[in-house]
Amino acid sequence: MDVVIVGAGSVGLLLGSYLSESGIKVTMVVRREEQASELNKNGIRRVNEDGSESFLGVHATTIIPTDNASSVWIIAVKYIDLQKLLIQLDSLEIKNPMLFIQNGLDHYSMANATSIPHLAFATVEHGARRLDDNTVQHNGVGLVTIGAGRGDSTLFDIVENAHSKSFPVTRHVDAEFVLMRKVLINCMINPLTAILEVENGGLLTNPSCHELFVTLYDELINAFPEMKPHLSLEAVSAVCQNTAHNKSSMLSDRLAGRPMEIKTIITAVIEKAHALHKNVPLLAMLEKMLFAIESKGEQL
Numbered sequence: 001m002d003v004v005i006v007g008a009g010s011v012g013l014l015l016g017s018y019l020s021e022s023g024i025k026v027t028m029v030v031r032r033e034e035q036a037s038e039l040n041k042n043g044i045r046r047v048n049e050d051g052s053e054s055f056l057g058v059h060a061t062t063i064i065p066t067d068n069a070s071s072v073w074i075i076a077v078k079y080i081d082l083q084k085l086l087i088q089l090d091s092l093e094i095k096n097p098m099l100f101i102q103n104g105l106d107h108y109s110m111a112n113a114t115s116i117p118h119l120a121f122a123t124v125e126h127g128a129r130r131l132d133d134n135t136v137q138h139n140g141v142g143l144v145t146i147g148a149g150r151g152d153s154t155l156f157d158i159v160e161n162a163h164s165k166s167f168p169v170t171r172h173v174d175a176e177f178v179l180m181r182k183v184l185i186n187c188m189i190n191p192l193t194a195i196l197e198v199e200n201g202g203l204l205t206n207p208s209c210h211e212l213f214v215t216l217y218d219e220l221i222n223a224f225p226e227m228k229p230h231l232s233l234e235a236v237s238a239v240c241q242n243t244a245h246n247k248s249s250m251l252s253d254r255l256a257g258r259p260m261e262i263k264t265i266i267t268a269v270i271e272k273a274h275a276l277h278k279n280v281p282l283l284a285m286l287e288k289m290l291f292a293i294e295s296k297g298e299q300l
């Protein structure tokens with residue numbers, strides 16, 4: 001069995017590199033011909049944490065493959081591009097097992113509304129930065145957690161089998177739990193790093209950033225106390241520490257003038273808290289600040 005990865009941003013390239021390294025045949029589906037030919041010519045160049053470089057061969061195409069019935073697909077496009085992609089996959093009648101790796105919560109119902117029989121959702125805690133069309137910088141090792149969705153979850157063993165020290169992969173029986181835990185981590189890290197323009201490590205080293213980070217942690221854990229045993233302050237701090245030199249996806253989006261995934265990460269959590277009659281005033285203020293930054297249409 002081989003793997004098709006749709007989307008070659010930082011996380012798509014990082015996953016592609018590790019899956020290829022583990023011996024899997026990887027096909028990357030990308031939007032631009034230039035990126036496809038660069039990947040076909042030179043493979044994925046991964047700059048490792050110690051500065052060394054790895055070159056991993058992949059096949060790349062701009063055309064959605066329809067002749068790949070036995071492959072597992074990883075959907076690595078940004079949330080904003082997902083709806084269009086799902087319509088395209090549906091019209092091509094593609095029913096391969098699909099692993100969705102978006103940040104946030106909104107893609108869960110979107111994917112479940114499709115007729116794809118085998119679905120899973122993974123969270124990615126790596127720090128990664130795309131440097132150019134075929135280069136990804138691995139800025140911090142984190143866990144990939146695959147949460148079972150519907151259908152046969154053993155079909156996703158191929159991804160779990162690529163587990164290594166630099167690419168740890170684990171499984172969980174409940175995708176909704178996995179996504180909720182990760183979105184809380186993103187709510188604790190991403191808005192502060194994007195607004196304050198600090199790398200993830202800044203939330204630990206800058207005293208004022210750290211105070212805000214701890215206040216936000218307390219607010220969110222009070223709103224979702226059932227997550228406390230699964231998400232200690234130490235665990236979220238460890239994500240910041242492991243990805244200390246990484247710009248969060250929200251900060252990277254801000255710096256690149258892209259939409260910051262505010263709705264699927266932050267609004268979705270605020271709505272969940274409100275449904276439980278819990279107030280999350282700090283997160284709500286950060287949401288407004290991010291919307292204000294986004295609507296200014298800045299290009300930093």
Ligand code: PAF
Nearest residue numbers: 125126127189243248249
């Ligand atoms: O969104 C991100 O940037 C990542 O999920 C994480 C784990 C916070 C690392 O930067």
